[in-house]
Amino acid sequence: MGNGNLTSIIKQRRNIKPASMNGKRIPDEQVRELLELADWAPTHGYTEPWYFVVFSGEGVKTFCQAHADIYKANTPAEKFAPGTYEKLQQQGDLASHVIAICMKRGNKPAIPEVEEIVSVACATQNLWLGATEKGFAGYWGSGGMTFHPAMKEYLSLGEADKVLGFFYLGYTDEQIPEGRRLKPAEEKFKWM
Numbered sequence: 742m743g744n745g746n747l748t749s750i751i752k753q754r755r756n757i758k759p760a761s762m763n764g765k766r767i768p769d770e771q772v773r774e775l776l777e778l779a780d781w782a783p784t785h786g787y788t789e790p791w792y793f794v795v796f797s798g799e800g801v802k803t804f805c806q807a808h809a810d811i812y813k814a815n816t817p818a819e820k821f822a823p824g825t826y827e828k829l830q831q832q833g834d835l836a837s838h839v840i841a842i843c844m845k846r847g848n849k850p851a852i853p854e855v856e857e858i859v860s861v862a863c864a865t866q867n868l869w870l871g872a873t874e875k876g877f878a879g880y881w882g883s884g885g886m887t888f889h890p891a892m893k894e895y896l897s898l899g900e901a902d903k904v905l906g907f908f909y910l911g912y913t914d915e916q917i918p919e920g921r922r923l924k925p926a927e928e929k930f931k932w933m
């Protein structure tokens with residue numbers, strides 16, 4: 742890890758669960774460098790629809806507590822699972838930063854929503870590849886209350902905006918798992 746060859750960085754990038762992180766903190770400055778890479782994503786019409794809310798330091802705990810509380814407040818009592826509450830509350834315990842991946846709809850309604858969403862996905866991939874280059878562990882999670890309107894409200898997003906997931910960032914001491922792809926190439930790439 743850490744050598745700057747784009748092909749190997751793309752292939753080495755893995756989803757590393759926050760439970761596999763080791764609690765060490767990444768300096769905010771290095772996270773800013775990742776955000777700068779995110780900012781170079783392609784975008785239709787210069788809408789630059791990515792909006793990343795960065796939780797750092799004590800902010801990580803604050804976010805995870807809020808995530809758990811949003812779950813509790815929006816789950817009927819008969820469906821509420823204490824285990825899920827605790828999992829959300831503790832999800833960032835070993836992470837360094839949590840970044841809410843959001844799409845902010847700009848003032849160009851002619852650009853279809855799907856284009857704004859894929860643009861944010863490109864920005865997130867930029868960030869993730871940059872993290873891989875720096876030897877950080879990254880995790881894109883869309884579980885918990887990601888898609889609930891209450892999460893949008895917590896992040897002060899508008900109705901047309903979207904939360905696309907949470908990116909957990911940290912260091913790991915564990916071996917990076919081998920990548921695997923399940924579908925054969927011919928199902929995914931068609932040459933004409």
Ligand SMILES: Cc1cc2nc3c(=O)[nH]c(=O)nc-3n(C[C@H](O)[C@H](O)[C@H](O)COP(=O)(O)O)c2cc1C
Nearest residue numbers: 754755756757758880881882883884905906920921
């Ligand atoms: C939009 C999106 C949402 C994801 N949400 C989750 C998730 O909720 N939980 C999870 O374990 N992984 C999630 N992932 C990560 C994928 O599981 C992971 O990328 C996939 O297993 C392939 O592994 P790799 O990225 O290490 O190659 C998500 C990825 C994307 C792009």
